[in-house]
Amino acid sequence: MIRLFLMNLLLSFIWVALTGSMYYTNFLFGFMLGFGILWIMNRHDSDQRYFYRVPKVLGFVLYFFLQVVKANLQVAYDVMTPKYFMKPGIVRYPLNARTELEINLLSTMISLTPGTLIVDISEDKKILYIHVMYLTDPKAFVREMKTGLERKLLEILR
């Protein structure tokens, strides 16, 4: 897993060194090329997780960016129009994430999505308290979060 990622980085650095243009698009192209080479070389290996994980990470970044843009538009609309449409509230969110890295990444993602803000985490790291701007039903919000952002994130990390 880590070994393949480091190999991939090494291959892209070799590509950059050989082509001689130190620009990020060239680096990305080298990374994709190295990814393809590693895939062909390791196609008989039993451990294929790396090759599924890289597209998944890219998909997750895209999904997260779309969420951010969508929520930003909603907030911008509410800021502009004179009437308030929001129903704020503080919600108790039981965590599935266990390790510190998972909790850290998840709460950063939640905080960066407009409309949701981490207020605090309980002492035993089991409950997040989230301030939500557009809350129709606390149970529905928790379910949506669990099946959306948290599951996608944990799929990548585990």
Add this chain to the structure above:
Amino acid sequence: MIDIILAILSTIGALAIFFASLGILRMPDFYLRLSVTVKAATLGVGLLLLCAAILFPDISVTTKAIAITFFLIITSPIAAHMIARAAYFTGTPLWKGTIIDELAGMYNKDTHTLESDPQEKKEDFTPETDQIADTEDETK
């Protein structure tokens, strides 16, 4: 072609910062102001830095832009979390339109710790402890 992309991205970034500053003025309570400001400002600054990285074909500009965006994304949610926690702990009222406050009564005011289970401290749990304001003027 690249000019059009740059124009679109930088306009979106500037608008995001504009809405964030408008949000500070318009939002009815402290938590909503914080919530609006932090994210929109992160998105706006990130987009403007991305534009700078695309515009200048210099590798040092690109690396600096990536580093600034990275540290901004790491640090701003933590800052927001600390400010929100301090505000809630010192008793800043929530807006009167707030529909639910599940954090009420969960703090142990002596040890500054946060309980995860509401059943544990049933004996001194009073339903009057929520911080939702009764009138508009309290959160102004």
